[in-house]
Amino acid sequence: DAMVIQNPRYQVTQFGKPVTLSCSQTLNHNVMYWYQQKSSQAPKLLFHYYDKDFNNEADTPDNFQSRRPNTSFCFLDIRSPGLGDAAMYLCATSGYDRMRGGYTFGSGTRLTVV
């Protein structure tokens, strides 16, 4: 089945130690998104790629970076994780007609910072 896969499901990292979360998709969707969701809160958009075009949200901290080496893969890099970065990170995709369809989400990666 076509899907969005996030690895790992759970990630524990040390304070200040760089960490990378990965997302892959078999839907051939051109748009990929990264959301941060803290406990009992709304998912918050960090950035998205429209094909190779990177779009950062104005309030996304510089500590967060992203890479999209090809259509199928997208990575979220946190350069120096702080305790406040502990959250669920959700990857999502949508097709070219993104104004008309819904997003497909992965199962998320729960990041713990110790």
Next chain:
Amino acid sequence: SQQGEEDPQALSIQEGENATMNCSYKTSINNLQWYRQNSGRGLVHLILIRSNEREKHSGRLRVTLDTSKKSSSLLITASRAADTASYFCAKMTTDSWGKLQFGAGTQVVVTP
């Protein structure tokens, strides 16, 4: 900033009852979408309603949209224990270039 609010924040019902949750928004939308999130999991797309539509159905789900009041509601009929989840509305505003803005969600608990 988040687009609008969801009401109620939490809802507890028994199996067989209907569950209704509401979502308000502030600016013009292209469409509004509802998602379900089971505990510790990703979001699952339930239904999308466009700004020129007033009501849509999908199985036991019914979504209404009132653009004059800038509000939407999600009704789950004949609820089941498996419907226990958080439900989020997400707005695709006309100036967002396809980006979804999520509300804080309604946590629904359905007890057998």
